[in-house]
Amino acid sequence: MADNKTYYYLKLKENFFDSEDMKLLQGMKDGYLYSDILLKLYLISLSQDGRLMYRGIIPYTPEMVATVTRHQVGTVEKAMDVLGKMGFIEILDNGAIYMLDIQNFIGQSSTEADRKREYRNLINTEKKRICGNSNVSDVGQMAGQMSKQKSDKSTPEYREQSKEIREESLESREQSTEIFAVSKDTVSRTDVQRAVEEWNSLAVYGLRPVSKLTSGTKRAKCLNARIKEYGIDEVLAAIERIKNSDFLKGNNKSGWMITFDWFVLPNNFPKVHDGYYENSTPQPQNGGSQSHVEQFADFARGWAGDE
Template sequence: MSDNRKYYYLKLKENFYNSETMVILESMQDGLLYSNLLLKMYLMSLKSGGILMLNDHLPHTPQTIATFTRHQVGTVERALKVFLEFGLVEILTDGAYYMADIQLLIGQSSTEGERKKKERMRLKRQKLLPSGGADICPPYSQGDICPPEIRDKRLDIRDKSIENRESESARAYGRYQNVFLTDEELADLQASFPTVWGQYIEKLSEYMASTGKRYQSHAATIRRWAGEDAKKAAPPIRNRYYSVKEDETV
C-alpha cells in the first residue's frame, strides 16, 4: 500500500545562517545553543502553523519546550527573551508562542510525493530524465500504484490572485504584517467603520497567522465580518399591529 501520510518540513535558504539576525544571535553567549533551540522550535511548531502547542488545547511553556528540545529551562527562558526582542517569536493573546517567520520557512508534502521527488532526482543524476521531461512514477511493488497528483485549479487561481495582490499597490497591515489593503480600501474601511476598523485588521491578522488561512480579498473579509457583527448587535425588530374601530382615532 502507498503511504500518503502528511508531513511537514522547513525550507531554509543557503544564507540562513549568514543573515544578520543569525550572525548576531550566534555571537552571543550561549548563542549556538539559542540557534539550535530556534530550529527545534520551528520544527515543533510546523503542524500547528507556527504556534507551539503541546496538544490541541494546551500551548507549550518554557518548561515543556525545555523537555522536548533537551535544553535547560534557564537556557530556554533566556533564549525566549532574545527571540522576542529580535521578533523571531511573538506571544499570542492566549499566551502561546508563535514563530513569526514560519510562513516563510514552512513546506508540506506527503511521503508518497517525497519518494517520487527523490526518484526523479536519482534519474536526473543518472541522466535518465531530461529537464522538464514527463514525470516518472518511482518503482513500486505489485499492487502499489503511484497515484496521480491532483490539484484543484481553483486553488492555483486563488493563490495567484493573492500573490499578485500582495505584490501590487497593497500595503501590509496588522500585527503580523499579513493583511494587505490598498490606500483606497483602507480609506473606505475607515469611512465605513470609523471606530472599529483597526480592531478588525488586527483580528484578521491574528486569525490568519494562527490558522494559516488565506483570503482573496482582505478588505471584503473585514467588511463581511463587521457587517455580521453589526447584525448580531442590532436589537430585534418587533412588528406591532393596531386595530382601529370605526369612528375612532389613533
C-alpha cells in the first residue's frame, strides 16, 4: 500500500555545531540545553515552514514550549531570550515565533534563494499586518522597542547587528544560487499558508477556521486555482473584504455564515472579491423581498457544501 503521508526533515551540515554561533551558544551556562531547545523548535516548525503558532492561530507560551521540548519553564524562558538576542529566532508582537535560519536546512538547493526570500517577505508581511505600518524598517524598529520594554536584559543593538550580518550573508548566498526561476503555474506553500492564516484571523468574528488543507482535496485545488488566477495579494484582499460584510458574518435572516470551502469556489470568490456582499450593498426594507445578495447566497448554498 502506498504511503501518502507528508514527511518533513531537517538537513544539517556536519560542521553545524562548529559554527561561531553554535560555539558561543553552547559555551554559555546551560548552553547545551538551549541548543537542544533550538533544534527541537526547528523540528516542530518544519511543517509550518519555520513559523511557530499552534494550529496557526495560538501563540506558544513558555509553558507550551516547555511541554513540547521537555525542559523546565525557567530554562525555556532564558533560552528564548538568548536565542532572540543571538538572532536564531524572532518573536513578533502577535506571539508568532520565526526560526530565522531554518531556510538553510530545508528544501532543495535549486529553490533555496526563492524560498529564503519568500520566508523573509512572509515575516515582514506579518509585521506590517500586526503594526498597521507599510514601512518595514519602521516595523523592525517598533519590534525592537517592544522587546526592550518587555525585558530590561534585552539588547536590541546586538540583535539588529546580528540580523544585518545574517541578511548580508543570505543575500550573498542568494546571488550564487539564484539560477532557476519558479514556474508561473507554481503556487508556493508560503502563499497557501498566508491565505489560510489570513482566513483563520476571521475566527474572531465567529467564522470557522481551516484546521486541515490536504493536497489534492477540493478545497486545496480551489485555493490554488484562485491564487493562480488572481494572485496572492488579491486573495488576501478578498478575505479582508469579509470583515466589512455583516451578511457574510451571519447577520442575515437565516444566520448563514461564509465558510472557506464556499469562499474559494470559482462562482463565489469573484463576488466577495468585488465587494458584492459589503455593507454598502443596498439591503431590503423591513417586510420587503430578499435582496439580490440574499438570493444569490441562497442559491449558492444549495449546491456548495463544505468539504
